[in-house]
Amino acid sequence: MHDTVANTQTARDLHGYIAEQERKSLLRFLTCGSVDDGKSTLIGRLLYDTKLIFEDQLAALEKDSRKHGTTGDDIDFALLVDGLEAEREQGITIDVAYRFFATPKRKFIVADTPGHEQYTRNMATGASTADLAIVLVDARAGIIRQTRRHSFIASLLGIRHVVVAINKIDLVGYDRAVFDTIAAEYRAFARDLGFETITPIPMSARYGDNVTTASANTGWYEGPTLLEHLESIPVDRIDTDKPFRLPVQFVNRPNLDFRGFSGTIASGTVSAGDAVVVAKSGKASTVARIVTADGDLQTAEAGQAVTLVLADEVEVSRGNMLVSPSARPEVADQFTADIIWFDEQPMLPGRTYLLRTETDQAPASITELKHRIDVNSFAHEAAKSLDLNEIGSCNISVQQPIAFDNYVDNRATGAFILIDRMTNRTVGAGLIRHPLRRASNIHWQALDVDKAVRAQMKHQKPVVLWFTGLSGSGKSTIANLLEKRLHNDGRHTYILDGDNVRHGLNRDLGFTEEDRVENIRRVAETAKLMVDAGLIVIVSFISPFQAERRMARELLAEGEFVEVFVDTPFEECARRDPKGLYAKALRGEIKNFTGVDSPYQPPENPEIHLDTVGRAPEDLVEAVATWLRQKGIA
Amino acid sequence: MSTPMSHLKRLEAESIHIIREVAATMAKPVMLYSIGKDSAVMLHLAMKAFHPGTPPFPLLHVDTTWKFREMIAFRDETARGLGLDLIVHINEDGVREGIGPFSHGSNVHTHVMKTVGLRQALDHYGFDAAFGGARRDEEKSRAKERIFSFRDGQHGWDPKNQRPEMWKIYNTRVAPGESIRVFPLSNWTELDIWQYILLENIPIVPLYFAKTRPVVERDGMLIMVDDDRMKLRDGETIQQRKVRFRTLGCYPLTGAIDSDAETLEDIVEEMLIARTSERQGRLIDRDEAGSMEKKKREGYF
Numbered sequence: 001m002h003d004t005v006a007n008t009q010t011a012r013d014l015h016g017y018i019a020e021q022e023r024k025s026l027l028r029f030l031t032c033g034s035v036d037d038g039k040s041t042l043i044g045r046l047l048y049d050t051k052l053i054f055e056d057q058l059a060a061l062e063k064d065s066r067k068h069g070t071t072g073d074d075i076d077f078a079l080l081v082d083g084l085e086a087e088r089e090q091g092i093t094i095d096v097a098y099r100f101f102a103t104p105k106r107k108f109i110v111a112d113t114p115g116h117e118q119y120t121r122n123m124a125t126g127a128s129t130a131d132l133a134i135v136l137v138d139a140r141a142g143i144i145r146q147t148r149r150h151s152f153i154a155s156l157l158g159i160r161h162v163v164v165a166i167n168k169i170d171l172v173g174y175d176r177a178v179f180d181t182i183a184a185e186y187r188a189f190a191r192d193l194g195f196e197t198i199t200p201i202p203m204s205a206r207y208g209d210n211v212t213t214a215s216a217n218t219g220w221y222e223g224p225t226l227l228e229h230l231e232s233i234p235v236d237r238i239d240t241d242k243p244f245r246l247p248v249q250f251v252n253r254p255n256l257d258f259r260g261f262s263g264t265i266a267s268g269t270v271s272a273g274d275a276v277v278v279a280k281s282g283k284a285s286t287v288a289r290i291v292t293a294d295g296d297l298q299t300a301e302a303g304q305a306v307t308l309v310l311a312d313e314v315e316v317s318r319g320n321m322l323v324s325p326s327a328r329p330e331v332a333d334q335f336t337a338d339i340i341w342f343d344e345q346p347m348l349p350g351r352t353y354l355l356r357t358e359t360d361q362a363p364a365s366i367t368e369l370k371h372r373i374d375v376n377s378f379a380h381e382a383a384k385s386l387d388l389n390e391i392g393s394c395n396i397s398v399q400q401p402i403a404f405d406n407y408v409d410n411r412a413t414g415a416f417i418l419i420d421r422m423t424n425r426t427v428g429a430g431l432i433r434h435p436l437r438r439a440s441n442i443h444w445q446a447l448d449v450d451k452a453v454r455a456q457m458k459h460q461k462p463v464v465l466w467f468t469g470l471s472g473s474g475k476s477t478i479a480n481l482l483e484k485r486l487h488n489d490g491r492h493t494y495i496l497d498g499d500n501v502r503h504g505l506n507r508d509l510g511f512t513e514e515d516r517v518e519n520i521r522r523v524a525e526t527a528k529l530m531v532d533a534g535l536i537v538i539v540s541f542i543s544p545f546q547a548e549r550r551m552a553r554e555l556l557a558e559g560e561f562v563e564v565f566v567d568t569p570f571e572e573c574a575r576r577d578p579k580g581l582y583a584k585a586l587r588g589e590i591k592n593f594t595g596v597d598s599p600y601q602p603p604e605n606p607e608i609h610l611d612t613v614g615r616a617p618e619d620l621v622e623a624v625a626t627w628l629r630q631k632g633i634a
Numbered sequence: 635m636s637t638p639m640s641h642l643k644r645l646e647a648e649s650i651h652i653i654r655e656v657a658a659t660m661a662k663p664v665m666l667y668s669i670g671k672d673s674a675v676m677l678h679l680a681m682k683a684f685h686p687g688t689p690p691f692p693l694l695h696v697d698t699t700w701k702f703r704e705m706i707a708f709r710d711e712t713a714r715g716l717g718l719d720l721i722v723h724i725n726e727d728g729v730r731e732g733i734g735p736f737s738h739g740s741n742v743h744t745h746v747m748k749t750v751g752l753r754q755a756l757d758h759y760g761f762d763a764a765f766g767g768a769r770r771d772e773e774k775s776r777a778k779e780r781i782f783s784f785r786d787g788q789h790g791w792d793p794k795n796q797r798p799e800m801w802k803i804y805n806t807r808v809a810p811g812e813s814i815r816v817f818p819l820s821n822w823t824e825l826d827i828w829q830y831i832l833l834e835n836i837p838i839v840p841l842y843f844a845k846t847r848p849v850v851e852r853d854g855m856l857i858m859v860d861d862d863r864m865k866l867r868d869g870e871t872i873q874q875r876k877v878r879f880r881t882l883g884c885y886p887l888t889g890a891i892d893s894d895a896e897t898l899e900d901i902v903e904e905m906l907i908a909r910t911s912e913r914q915g916r917l918i919d920r921d922e923a924g925s926m927e928k929k930k931r932e933g934y935f
Binding site for chain 1: 639640641642643644646647648650651654655657658681682683684685686687688770771774777778793794796797798799800801802803805807808809820821823829832833899902903906
């Protein structure tokens, strides 16, 4: 960005000027805190005072201030950053905005993040790449819940420097006692958050006190102005001193003679001739070349996007990591992590999500939510799920091992996001702590008599017939008739019935969303064992969520999972009401009843779709039996 | 210890990372090439990202038929010189209806020839990711946009419900019909772009350099008379003035500035004393407040 007039002198020596620009360090910071604490106004003030607002922008700002502004005849600086129409109309910040400015000493990228609790994910987005956080506090209100929440998230994401901007100090008469009280209170609660520096500054973003110039109104304050502090805080990243990590992003094979592994060096340095190891396989090789478009390099370091050519033909694909042989990352399929949840749909242990690191991806599920963290008291609480904006410590199981470091040691290789497999939304972010050793100590016992041999003896192809549908849709009736018929034909079968299983294996589970997910997981695992034993397993479960049916499908081999949708409309089920449950649920006597106050997600592509209305159960059984015969199953 | 990476090298590495991520994870990416300085830098970075190979995706230019003639010549020469596939798409419906900036105004023209044209091209070829050269410092709604910006099946942008974008971990998953717009230059400023062009000696359209050109003063802007489709209004005269362009688009919608900057060094120097932002030269942003956000929601880049 321009440091306009101040630099016309240096501009005369252009190349010298550019060289000087190039030497400047970069500080990435964010502004956070509660709504109306003045975050956007502060950034607008910084841009204005550092002369980064062009004449045409200033003219537009004056016009906008009269239309949307909240500051009377004065310029409303917040309008410089609140760029979305909805934001300008409502006078709030919804999403993070990135702004760029520079002073003669340093370049800055600032993320202006929203204060509303519902937009916490956007605050986390801004914080994930920042080195410093400015936490705004309204001098009149003092430290509130959102101050603590944002400070906690900043700390969790590894931000080491905090400025406590005690704003609107003009509105408390520039009172030193107010400032001292808030500063002391902040230091007290942030004691365990691990910040390296905490710098309270009394400020008025609207009038500019202590933003870029020391205020005459706060003669008692002897510390730096905000800008002085931002210009002087040390930002040397120590990533280059850490062990070498190159997450492989792209295998570059333009022709048969070249095979390079492209990626951005996450940490450490690498030189031609260095020994490296492929993290997941442990295979060793040597760096033959460090290729860039500007010629081969002798040495490259953290932050550089390079292409490594190895001396040996070793198997490396995207998602793997080239690493230092003497300080390797963890490779495991189970680990603990702190998770920030971003989605309206709660995080449910047992449900499968897609876990994505910088370059790797695998299906994963939360095996245990160890505790939720109260962002106000930082206390650990027992919980069964994480709701929007909640933070918890979890055990995670990934379907294939991934390579990682502790987030505290390495921000780039210790982080992941979780993606909902149905909607593709980014539903959570995770910070890896440490691997769980049990993953490496329990090995699958290979047995000589296997599934194929067992099935052969029974003259059948083992499958799971998964009946899903509303309560009272006819699942159990059809399943029962079908089993009788298969049994008469000499097939070896077993029915897992929802109600029956809840009397034994799953007697400890209720009907909350979390428990339903666990209910299905156990049944799916049981069905899998029975398929392994060579049986035709008939599962008769409401199983209302697509995600869990998909999880069951993925536990089994291709073709072993047959989804049978028993499609009976809600009205019909409620009319039949064989167990009198609908009547109770509609009276509010049963909670979380599927179709009443808990959703049913119908299958999109079931193998068998049984439209039951107007058809006798025997017809429907015939339809399933015909399908099984055609597929050569039974 | 080596010296820390320079500011431009950091930006370069970040952009290369983004470009590679798309090539590695998307089924059918394309690079929107609009011929301007930002596209020139983006293309240069793409060439670097896959060295010694070439980018594994084609270039797409949505031609409104009203671009400066020098831009079209430069476009064809660039693609030929680098040996890249170039797809040129024109909204033929718009051409048949005779849509143009003079007859229909900038709003209708831009919507039909650019926004609709772009949607047609993306749908026709089934691209699931499209690179654009937009920067966050250009405009306020751009400052709010993610680097990987999700679009629904109608190419719509929902600014109130963007995917969180944590660290350098990008969620590139889309369902069939949906797509992602990717902005590798998000964190570059206009000055960074010029410094990088200077440093890397990247070829750009000659219209960026000052030269005596035929211009007309209209609606407070200097419009270059690039062909005979531009009819003079009463009282207008063609003046020969030494001008250059800070941004390039459709010639009737792009204002020139008086300038003596004939070299890249001159341009950078001129920028350091600039008192107006670059988008002021674009008529399309001035139609109404919030107009960029509105266009983007409809599928404009």
